[in-house]
Amino acid sequence: MITRALTLAAGLTGAAGLSQFPEFSQQYMQRLGGAVDELSLQVDRYHADADALGLPLATYLQRLAAEGPLARTQATNMAGDIARHEYLSEALMTLQGAGPFMRAKLATHIGDRAVAERAMESFKPALPLTFEGVTFAGAGFFAGWLALGIALWFLKKSWRTASGFLPSGRRRRTMRHG
Incomplete structure (x- = not known):
């Protein structure tokens, strides 16, 4: 008994x-979309700065890094922003067209800890x-x-x-x- x-x-x-899970994954996607949008603004600004000097972005970052420790730190941070933007954009594209059952199958794309923690902070369980x-x-x-x-x-x-x-x-x- x-x-x-x-x-x-x-x-x-x-x-x-x-x-x-279905509601949490939906909220995660919303947070992920917001993070991608914000990073897109930054990456677009980096491209605009490089374009203003007539340089490809990769060359711009290399030259910036060669200017000294402060500029090298800035270039490293910018490269990190660009890599994170690419990673999160790919995860968002994978999840966007997926319904809740497919999102469960693609749960590895719900793996960004910072986004998941922010989604969990505002998540309210419901029936x-x-x-x-x-x-x-x-x-x-x-x-x-x-x-x-x-x-x-x-x-x-x-x-x-x-x-x-x-x-x-x-x-x-x-x-x-x-």
């Missing part, structure tokens, strides 16, 4: 947790009333129920083996030395 109650609780916990939310809740329930059920089965089997009980519940006969 306790096992059933525990596995039900695990299933409900899994359902509650996983049902939040999922969409098809996707209910589907994720069902999958979460099954996963939680199954995981705890398997864990309890292994614990029960280990306890029986350690205490000398056979799977049928009978004690093993031990030879007495007399």
Whole structure:
């Protein structure tokens, strides 16, 4: 009876947790889009500065870095902004056309820690009333129920083996030395 109650609780916990994925992934994408937009403004400014000098951006950054420690730091920061812009833009393009089920498959693209932390700060769990939310809740329930059920089965089997009980519940006969 306790096992059933525990596995039900695990299933409900899994359902509650996983049902939040569609909304969280949507909020993550919104934050990701905002980060890409802001970085786009910066990268466009870097291109404009390079264009004003008649240089490709890569050459502009190399020359800037050669001007001294302060300029080298600035060039390194700019290169980091450009690389982050490319990484986040690619992740956003991958996720944009995907629905909630495909976003679950593409969860590795929901991997930018800073964006995820900001999305989590403003995320408010809610009762999922969409098809996707209910589907994720069902999958979460099954996963939680199954995981705890398997864990309890292994614990029960280990306890029986350690205490000398056979799977049928009978004690093993031990030879007495007399």
